[in-house]
Amino acid sequence: MATLPPGVSEQTFQSALNEFRNAIGADWVFSSDEDVALYRDAYNPFWGQDELTLEASAAVAPDTTEQVQAIVRIANQYSIPLYAISTGKNLGYGGSSPNLSGSLIVDLKRMNRVIEVNEDKNYAIVEPGVSYFDLYNYIQERGLKVWIDCPDPGWGSPVGNALDHGVGYTYNRYRDHFGSHAGLEAVLPNGEVLRTGMGAIPGGEMGNYRYGFGPEVDGLFVQGNFGIVTRMAFHLLPEPEAYYSGRVIVPRRRDLAPLVNHVNNFEDLGLIGQPEYGSPAGGFGGDNPELRELLARPGGASDDELDALAARRGVGSWSVNLQFYGPEETVLANWAFAQRKISEDIEGVQFEPGQVYRFPMSDEDKRTFPHRVAIGVPNMEIFRIVPQDGLLYFSALVPRSADAIFRGQQVFGEIYREMGLGAGPNPYQGPATWHPRTFILINGFPLSRTDGDLNARVRQAFRMCIDAAAAEGWGEYRAPPAFADQIMNAYSFNNNILRRFCEELKDGIDPNGIISPGRGGIWPRNFREEQA
Amino acid sequence: MIRKIYMILLVALGVNTTHSSFAQAQSLVEQGNQVFDKWCIACHGEPANPIDMIGTRRLQERYQGALPAKLEDRTNLTPEFIEAIVRGGISLMPFFRKTEISDEDMVALKAYLTRNNPN
Numbered sequence: 001m002a003t004l005p006p007g008v009s010e011q012t013f014q015s016a017l018n019e020f021r022n023a024i025g026a027d028w029v030f031s032s033d034e035d036v037a038l039y040r041d042a043y044n045p046f047w048g049q050d051e052l053t054l055e056a057s058a059a060v061a062p063d064t065t066e067q068v069q070a071i072v073r074i075a076n077q078y079s080i081p082l083y084a085i086s087t088g089k090n091l092g093y094g095g096s097s098p099n100l101s102g103s104l105i106v107d108l109k110r111m112n113r114v115i116e117v118n119e120d121k122n123y124a125i126v127e128p129g130v131s132y133f134d135l136y137n138y139i140q141e142r143g144l145k146v147w148i149d150c151p152d153p154g155w156g157s158p159v160g161n162a163l164d165h166g167v168g169y170t171y172n173r174y175r176d177h178f179g180s181h182a183g184l185e186a187v188l189p190n191g192e193v194l195r196t197g198m199g200a201i202p203g204g205e206m207g208n209y210r211y212g213f214g215p216e217v218d219g220l221f222v223q224g225n226f227g228i229v230t231r232m233a234f235h236l237l238p239e240p241e242a243y244y245s246g247r248v249i250v251p252r253r254r255d256l257a258p259l260v261n262h263v264n265n266f267e268d269l270g271l272i273g274q275p276e277y278g279s280p281a282g283g284f285g286g287d288n289p290e291l292r293e294l295l296a297r298p299g300g301a302s303d304d305e306l307d308a309l310a311a312r313r314g315v316g317s318w319s320v321n322l323q324f325y326g327p328e329e330t331v332l333a334n335w336a337f338a339q340r341k342i343s344e345d346i347e348g349v350q351f352e353p354g355q356v357y358r359f360p361m362s363d364e365d366k367r368t369f370p371h372r373v374a375i376g377v378p379n380m381e382i383f384r385i386v387p388q389d390g391l392l393y394f395s396a397l398v399p400r401s402a403d404a405i406f407r408g409q410q411v412f413g414e415i416y417r418e419m420g421l422g423a424g425p426n427p428y429q430g431p432a433t434w435h436p437r438t439f440i441l442i443n444g445f446p447l448s449r450t451d452g453d454l455n456a457r458v459r460q461a462f463r464m465c466i467d468a469a470a471a472e473g474w475g476e477y478r479a480p481p482a483f484a485d486q487i488m489n490a491y492s493f494n495n496n497i498l499r500r501f502c503e504e505l506k507d508g509i510d511p512n513g514i515i516s517p518g519r520g521g522i523w524p525r526n527f528r529e530e531q532a
Numbered sequence: 533m534i535r536k537i538y539m540i541l542l543v544a545l546g547v548n549t550t551h552s553s554f555a556q557a558q559s560l561v562e563q564g565n566q567v568f569d570k571w572c573i574a575c576h577g578e579p580a581n582p583i584d585m586i587g588t589r590r591l592q593e594r595y596q597g598a599l600p601a602k603l604e605d606r607t608n609l610t611p612e613f614i615e616a617i618v619r620g621g622i623s624l625m626p627f628f629r630k631t632e633i634s635d636e637d638m639v640a641l642k643a644y645l646t647r648n649n650p651n
Contacts, residue, residue: 035630037627042621091626367581383575384584387624388624389623
């Protein structure tokens with residue numbers, strides 16, 4: 001028996017389902033238990049405690065913007081809360097799960113048209129059901145000289161990813177995926193269609209200019225619940241002539257501070273793509289036995305002890321891969337510049353040169369390329385880091401400094417240890433740098449399909465991390481629905497004016513509260529009153 | 533021989549062979565190959581570098597050579613098992629919705645992944 005939308009009787013729900021069937025075709029309304037179960041979060045933090053799982057009531061899969069409009073109008077008529085997904089692959093951040101049990105999923109996967117790829121003006125316009133694989137294949141099949149910027153999993157949606165502040169790997173003006181959008185189309189809570197940017201002018205070019213005139217409202221559709229986005233335009237990187245990646249290795253743990261400052265500057269000068277930090281001394285998870293022993297001591301290890309161990313092992317404390325795109329002459333010149341600047345500041349720094357890759361590249365060379373997302377080739381390599389039954393990502397936004405990194409290691413590491421979840425972040429955990437102007441400290445919490453106690457501990461640790469981050473002045477950039485409220489409430493300046501402002505907007509444009517209640521921690525009035 | 537396998541396959545899938553042809557069976561397998569290429573191969577293909585093809589790698593770890601790590605090389609997958617995994621997920625592999633792999637696609641995928649099963 002499916003979960004009903006809150007306050008909606010079985011009879012009313014069945015009437016609504018019939019209306020949906022009339023509007024989009026019976027084949028595209030999914031209401032059986034087995035079909036609806038496919039919309040659960042596949043990395044479900046409530047495994048083992050099914051009564052807490054966020055469940056959909058049913059799902060509808062429209063094929064056109066007009067069908068989305070019809071769905072929204074029916075939902076208003078019957079007070080059915082909707083929750084829109086693009087490809088539903090937001091694994092680790094909620095998958096296709098709604099924030100409110102009983103929501104009706106609007107599955108946009110069938111809206112999978114690449115509307116335009118323009119290689120003269122370097123943009124693409126796509127529907128939400130288009131995946132990065134789809135867009136990449138479309139471009140390759142036509143031999144177009146543009147690159148996509150893709151996140152790690154290639155089966156996600158450029159639209160869905162951008163609308164959850166997803167990120168990628170090339171230059172900063174492309175790898176902030178929402179930041180690289182050029183305009184969008186959305187169905188509003190009353191069923192009307194809105195276009196932004198130059199798309200707001202009849203005959204205008206959506207891929208041209210995002211701001212148009214007047215307030216920019218596009219951000220309301222990101223992690224928000226002000227409409228259902230049905231297409232978006234994105235700027236694309238013209239295929240560069242060359243790619244080069246060189247590795248920088250610094251000997252001491254505290255060398256991270258000047259290293260970060262230099263790399264931040266390279267980033268802000270527009271010289272590099274995503275800088276990939278790592279640690280030869282820490283390895284992946286700090287699996288060196290000597291290091292493990294050192295860290296297990298009460299009080300941990302001092303920097304001097306860590307540096308001595310790294311020196312004995314002949315490994316550096318930190319590494320960063322710098323990526324350069326453009327003409328062959330300039331990528332090599334920029335690498336030389338980076339080496340010169342870092343050498344001036346960090347004694348004992350080493351540089352490992354890479355090789356110049358030239359484009360166009362053969363399919364075989366792409367297949368064996370060591371980090372394909374760096375050259376805009378979507379794939380699924382990232383799943384190598386996913387533990388047995390999936391994970392939750394806790395992703396804190398912290399300032400771009402070594403001090404913040406070191407502090408984060410300490411703050412979140414204590415929670416891991418307190419909750420018995422392993423060692424957690426070690427002194428060599430580096431920053432994730434997908435977002436160009438902030439660091440993300442990302443920690444993956446393991447989940448189990450069978451061990452409900454572990455999942456409960458993970459949820460508690462996740463909540464402790466949110467509070468601990470807030471105490472440092474940090475917040476999260478993205479999270480599974482179960483934690484959205486707590487995260488939004490941490491952005492609490494002036495008595496949570498950010499949330500309250502969004503609630504006022506919500507009540508104004510969605511009086512029946514039907515679009516994704518709870519998304520982004522924003523609840524419509526009727527649900528706020530229930531919670532009060 | 534191949535024709536025989538297809539016919540056995542059709543029987544196994546509950547397809548009425550009286551009105552089915554070899555060409556139809558072949559077409560179903562080809563359709564299943566396309567479904568596999570769209571939805572499965574990104575994790576279950578041939579590894580090209582040390583970190584890709586997580587599905588193939590995890591199955592290699594699980595079976596240690598006792599069974600082929602690549603699903604396309606298996607000859608013991610049953611239609612029921614294929615459906616259970618695709619719709620139920622396993623380990624880190626999520627389940628697939630019907631807007632991704634439709635019931636019709638599922639029939640074709642089963643035909644493809646069982647095409648080499650022994651009698």
